[in-house]
Amino acid sequence: MAKPTKSGKDSGGTPSPMDKSVDEIEAYINQWQSRLFNLWKVVFKKVAAKLKSTVFFVSRVLKETGKIVSTVGKKVVETMQRSVSFIEDTLKRTPMLIKMALRFGSKIIAVIRKGMEPKKLAGTLKRMVTRYANMVRRIATSVTDFLKEIDVLGGVLSIVNAFKTALSFIVPWILEVASVSSAIRKVSSMLRKVVKLMKTEVRDAVKMSKKASRLKPA
Numbered sequence: 001m002a003k004p005t006k007s008g009k010d011s012g013g014t015p016s017p018m019d020k021s022v023d024e025i026e027a028y029i030n031q032w033q034s035r036l037f038n039l040w041k042v043v044f045k046k047v048a049a050k051l052k053s054t055v056f057f058v059s060r061v062l063k064e065t066g067k068i069v070s071t072v073g074k075k076v077v078e079t080m081q082r083s084v085s086f087i088e089d090t091l092k093r094t095p096m097l098i099k100m101a102l103r104f105g106s107k108i109i110a111v112i113r114k115g116m117e118p119k120k121l122a123g124t125l126k127r128m129v130t131r132y133a134n135m136v137r138r139i140a141t142s143v144t145d146f147l148k149e150i151d152v153l154g155g156v157l158s159i160v161n162a163f164k165t166a167l168s169f170i171v172p173w174i175l176e177v178a179s180v181s182s183a184i185r186k187v188s189s190m191l192r193k194v195v196k197l198m199k200t201e202v203r204d205a206v207k208m209s210k211k212a213s214r215l216k217p218a
Contacts, residue, residue: 016217017216018118018122018215018216018217021211021212021214021215022112022121022125022215024208024211025108025112025125025129025208025211025212026109026112026113028204028205028208029105029108029109029129029132030109032105032132032136032201032205033102033105033106033109035201036098036101036102036105036136036139037102039098039139039143039194040095040098040099040102043190043191043194044091044094044095044098046190047091047187047190047191048091050183050186050187051087051091051183051184051187053176053179053180053183054084054087054153054180054183054184055084055087055088057176057177057180058080058081058083058084058153059084060171060173061077061080061160061174062077062080062081064170064171065077067170067171068160068167068170068171068174071163071166071167072159072160072163072167073159076156076159076160079152079153079156080153080156080157083149083152083153083156084153086146086149087146087149087150087153090142090145090146090149093142094139094142094143094146097135097138097139097142098139100135101132101135101136101139104128104131104132104135105132107128108125108128108129108132111124111125111128112125118217119217121215122215122216122217125212125215126212126213126215128212129208129209129211129212130209130212130213132205132209133205133206133208133209136201136202136205137202137205137206139198140195140198140199140201140202143191143194143195143198144195144198146191147188147191147192147195150184150187150188150191151188153184154181154184154185154188157177157180157181157184158181160174160177161177161178161181164177164178
């Protein structure tokens with residue numbers, strides 16, 4: 001038996017406007033699934049690896065606050081503490097958001113490929129694609145906020161770097177701040193490219209959500 005199309009027509013029938021729209025939605029979901037998978041498996045894996053030494057360095061700085069605060073200032077130490085806490089939380093939370101979106105995207109594709117009564121499919125996709133688009137926007141917001149905090153941490157580390165010679169007489173390992181600052185710059189550059197791309201992709205997600213909201217059986 002031939003597999004029914006999205007509109008419930010025979011596979012040899014002429015595609016309806018709804019069929020074409022559903023095909024576009026499926027292509028969009030597949031595209032985003034690939035990009036989200038890359039963001040999870042490649043980008044965040046690299047970011048986490050590069051920030052490992054940074055988190056460790058900041059934890060050492062915070063343990064020696066009493067020795068360095070008079071040189072760099074209380075605000076620098078407090079900002080560093082807040083930033084690294086935010087970064088650690090984001091490194092756990094954002095990959096979880098991405099995996100949730102990936103699982104939900106797979107459900108949407110399964111619904112489309114399974115085929116169902118056109119009116120029911122239209123209603124189902126309206127709800128599911130809107131929810132998926134919201135997940136994408138939430139991920140984009142999380143990555144954008146992450147980049148902002150990375151830049152904040154980079155700024156306070158540059159202050160520590162400026163005093164590293166004087167501080168090295170008290171805590172010799174403070175000289176590692178140079179390599180830590182370099183790692184932060186690399187992460188910032190990587191995330192900046194991701195954020196720029198995601199701004200465009202989020203606009204596309206909104207468009208696709210609107211397309212799903214207008215689905216009507218022929």
